[in-house]
Amino acid sequence: MQHKILKCSVILASLIVLTLTFIYYADSRSVPEATPRPAQPINRQVQKPAQPLEKAVPPPKSPPANSMIVVEAKQEMPKKPVSEQSPAEPTRLVETKPSAEPKAVSPPIIEVSRSDPHTYADPGYPLLSKQSGSYGQFHYRDTSGGRIEIDPAWVEENIVTIVLPGLNQSVEVHKDAADNFIAAFNYIKNGTAVINGREMPLLSLIKTMDGTFVTRHVNWNPSRGLSNHSWGIAIDINAADHFCYINPASQADDPNLVLWEKAFKPAGFSWGNSYSDSMHFELLD
Numbered sequence: 001m002q003h004k005i006l007k008c009s010v011i012l013a014s015l016i017v018l019t020l021t022f023i024y025y026a027d028s029r030s031v032p033e034a035t036p037r038p039a040q041p042i043n044r045q046v047q048k049p050a051q052p053l054e055k056a057v058p059p060p061k062s063p064p065a066n067s068m069i070v071v072e073a074k075q076e077m078p079k080k081p082v083s084e085q086s087p088a089e090p091t092r093l094v095e096t097k098p099s100a101e102p103k104a105v106s107p108p109i110i111e112v113s114r115s116d117p118h119t120y121a122d123p124g125y126p127l128l129s130k131q132s133g134s135y136g137q138f139h140y141r142d143t144s145g146g147r148i149e150i151d152p153a154w155v156e157e158n159i160v161t162i163v164l165p166g167l168n169q170s171v172e173v174h175k176d177a178a179d180n181f182i183a184a185f186n187y188i189k190n191g192t193a194v195i196n197g198r199e200m201p202l203l204s205l206i207k208t209m210d211g212t213f214v215t216r217h218v219n220w221n222p223s224r225g226l227s228n229h230s231w232g233i234a235i236d237i238n239a240a241d242h243f244c245y246i247n248p249a250s251q252a253d254d255p256n257l258v259l260w261e262k263a264f265k266p267a268g269f270s271w272g273n274s275y276s277d278s279m280h281f282e283l284l285d
């Protein structure tokens with residue numbers, strides 16, 4: 001009996017020892033395995049940002065309106081070196097892009113509105129002229145001394161430089177008035193008139209040519225309307241002694257009266273004599 005009990009206790013003891021040994025090894029295995037783990041996560045953390053960088057761009061999960069922005073950002077990406085550290089950068093790129101986009105679109109909008117004076121809104125030229133027949137209207141701003149400054153786009157589109165026949169002088173006129181100016185000065189270049197019983201070339205009646213395209217108010221007075229000179233459809237001749245009304249009955253030899261009859265009237269001009277501006281010839285529709 002005693003022998004049996006001894007055998008059993010030996011077996012039991014050895015079993016306990018085995019179990020303890022197994023537990024010990026099991027524990028000692030789990031500890032060394034756990035240590036290398038931290039090393040792996042470090043590597044993964046470094047690589048991870050590179051993946052989200054590329055992935056952040058393509059997913060077109062965002063609404064269709066933003067999809068263009070996303071595409072834009074995608075095109076921008078290669079230009080900038082993809083940084084390894086900051087996954088926040090791609091989002092910044094996407095956000096800054098929209099502000100750049102409208103700038104690229106805005107110039108055409110300005111171009112379109114320029115062609116239509118009613119929608120044109122350049123703050124530099126806030127005032128709108130009257131419509132002067134077929135010669136159009138323009139935006140302008142007042143400067144000093146009754147002068148105005150016209151929207152340069154209108155000037156570029158409508159004002160041309162011609163050489164007045166006979167005078168051989170370059171002047172700026174409205175492109176649609178150029179033919180009338182040239183016709184008038186061809187009459188002046190080739191015509192004659194009898195003044196005080198003497199036949200004289202019409203050209204000799206012009207002492208001074210005092211301006212065609214001059215951007216200003218009537219009489220240089222800011223409180224008055226815009227002069228037709230602003231459209232390049234008027235010309236002043238012999239200004240010094242023609243700030244007045246010429247009486248055709250008593251002043252038949254007046255040079256400007258003769259020029260009106262022989263040159264400007266046949267060429268389609270009106271004469272400012274009716275409102276005491278006998279230096280002034282203009283085209284009106």
Ligand SMILES: [Zn+2]
Nearest residue numbers: 234235236280
């Ligand atoms: Zn004038």
